[in-house]
Amino acid sequence: MAAAACVASLAPMVSQASSHREAPLVAGEPQLDNTDVYAFVSPDAPDTVTMIANWVPFEEPNGGPNFYPFANDAAYDINIDNDGDARADLIYRWTFTDSYRSKNTFLYNTGVVTSLDDPDLNFRQTYKLEAITASGTTTLISNGKVAPSRVGNASMPNYQQLADSAITPVPGGGKTFAGQGDDPFFLDLRIFDLLYGGDFSEVGQDTVRGYNTNTLAIQVPKSVLALKGDAVRNPVAGIWSTTSRQRIEVVDTLNDRNRYGGWQQVSRLGMPLVNEVVVPVGRKDEFNATAPRNDARFAPFVANPEVPRLVQQIYKIPAPATPRQDLVEVFLTGLCKACGPVAVDLNSQRLNKDADPAAFMPSEQLRLNMSIPPAAKPNRLGVLGGDNAGFPNGRRLTDDVTDVTLRVAEGVLLPNHPAAVDGLGDAVDANAVAFRGAFPYLALPNVVAVNQN
Template sequence: MTAISRTGAGRRGVATLICGALAAGGLAAAGAAALAPGAAYASSHREAPLISGTPQYDNTDVYAFVSPDKPDSTTIIANWIPFEEPAGGPNFFQFAEDAQYDLHIDNNGDAKDDLIFRYTFNTHTKNKKTFLYNTGVVESLDDPDLNITQTYDLELIKLKNKRVEHETKLADDVPVAPSNVGKASMPYYSKLRDQAIYKLPNDAKTFAGQADDPFFLDLRVFDLLYGGDLSEVGNDTLKGYNVNSIALQVPTDLIAESKHQPIVGIWSTTQRRNAQGYYEQVSRLGNPLVNEVVNPIKDKDKFNASEPKDDAQFLKNVTNPELPKLIEAIYKIKAPAEPRNDLVDVFLKGVKGLNQPPYVTPSEELRLNTSIKPSMHPKRLGVLDGDNAGFPNGRRLTDDVIDASLQVVEGELVGSKNDLGDAVDKNDKSFEKYFPYVALPTEGSRGKTAKSSADTKSALGDGLTGATSENTPLIAASAGAGAAGILLIGGGLMWWRRMRRNY
């Protein structure tokens, strides 16, 4: 099989409602397209029972692409903590301190990682006597009013046959960009983002912090495949939600085996420290949309804890997937014949002649040919529309992986030409042109910008820091008002109990 090339003419020739209707039934099947036999990583927005209860450890998506502004480098972006409500304070969103957040590189196609970039985080609190995330307007990452901060260390681990050969500390105590509390607290959030971009040796860069969730799709499919009513497709379910992002840009020759073998496999994992003090893998991700809609419940947690070399244990879930049968039953869209061997080369090995490594061991990884130059005008359907710099050759932020995967899983490569899609073709926010590329996070409050940190602290009173000031009566008055409220509530409870006894 060679790299796929198709013109984009007429791809959206069907009316939006009809196209969306077909996509709605097929949206769930998009997961089957992204997952080939034995796949082991997921776009895990709450995809498995155990991880859904611990969002700090939950991968959401992985992106990997040749940097458009630095084509001799490769950028990897991995996200955690799905569905971050921007106003979710006072305890905003942090990376876990008892976790290892890893980016894995397989540079020879043997289904084993050769390099690991490991991020570990620490949390720092300046004032534990306040409930506030920030005690005034935050103007820099080292601002005294940024009460709760995080830093991270970054290590490069080189392996051979799963054994550690060498470990190198690349960075210590790098500041994390905070959650975007709101305009009054962080009026110039883009400055905080810029300050969190850290330069590494060899012109590499790293970033960790909050960002807009770059994944765009209509997730209402889980309402019984839209309940057979397709009139409401086209809503970006993730619009307005944030994630915690890790972004890394490195010289391509650092991760590729050689110029003659430029194809790398990429995935991310989270290891959490258990009660015995050891780290165990609890989440993992490579290609998008896998564990949510392909694996049955009995396999989901096992799937998150497994390794690429063991992917064959999930083979039947994909060669004989459940979802195409459901789609055929509900929407009368005929499912392609099983077993689905047409998906193997594209999503399990890579596309031959494009991003398939020589002597590849079949396993589910996000495979990127780092020798393919970035497109001047990226097409959202990537390889399927003749743009070989896009998905499934890696994954760019703008790639419409739902539509591309759906069209393949519904038979695009076996004669069933189609223009299926979920009617969500782009992210609600524009991406940045430079590293770390992800869009700024949505702010938690849309309030007016405060004049200055000093003005805000003066208005609040120095009681925030435990010092005395002429302004402390404001805090005292607030405390008094709170006490009065407690007395009123207490009186109300006593009255309610008396009334209850009377009845």
């Protein structure tokens, strides 16, 4: 109880929630652009963990005629590090294949679609899901079906049924989903207009309201993620997503794109918005190609963050003194009494009893303590609001990471911080549409044009 009371005063670090179009190169290739990662103990199946990773930012619902497929020349990964050495101990990898019933039409669907096998669904995608460990690669699903982009109510009058039919069992327990959904992230992105135009009274517009995104979700037993399969002794896992593409591309005279060579990582996301507002523009593409085990090169940007300096310049709120070891702990190590100045045991892999402390390596990951049960009444501020089942202990769909991280960037974790810090936020406190109560939890894709919302 004492530990819980201490944790209730904590929160995550300097990022502000997500990474939509965060780096120069990947901004031009939205199919490869990781936007968000979520990881939480499943509220309706608390012996499991749900991991969700999203790609393709700002999908306008009426984006035909091609809509929004996953890339068929990329590897989409969710990575798990359960011993804290900054190397993936388990990788879930999705790769996709396209097919058309007819290429003699411009239509995505040639009639009303009532099932994933409907002959009127002209464009279809399937996927292979693999589990990669030190022991080798196991194919879990060889021909999984992707839920199509939501064309509209005339074309897909019962999209809920289509989406549900794309939920596929995973051998050994669990389930997975690939398809489109409402973008679950919520915030006022006018932060990039010199922090809300220099006037916090102007906040409150949910910039991503009405947009969709491409989602990969997987729910598995806790033991699958835990070190040595023991989620009691080893409850903490670190999670991040990556996108990789083959290294060599040859474009022929018919504009066919042929790719060769091994996989090269081109996008990465763990803790939200780190690459977007912590890493400077000259290093963003490098971060997207870097593995967590090499994150020491980015540590100075965490310890000396730019956002508080900008807030001081515009709003005259004093920036906390640097180096910010509190942020290093939250961002690079997870929270534990042996990790740094925020002395509370929460979500560092150092808490795993079978982990080797000598092998532990600070790295950017979204860390989840699977032993903390789902909250009966989740608080949108997560740990900062006294709810240890929320951000930064993993990340739930309902967690308001914008408000939390803005306050933490301004020093709410530190003693004697200015009172003004306690109420900072963007006045966007929840998603515009309700989330579903069962896997994959995201709301269905939007169908109304964004400029009509």
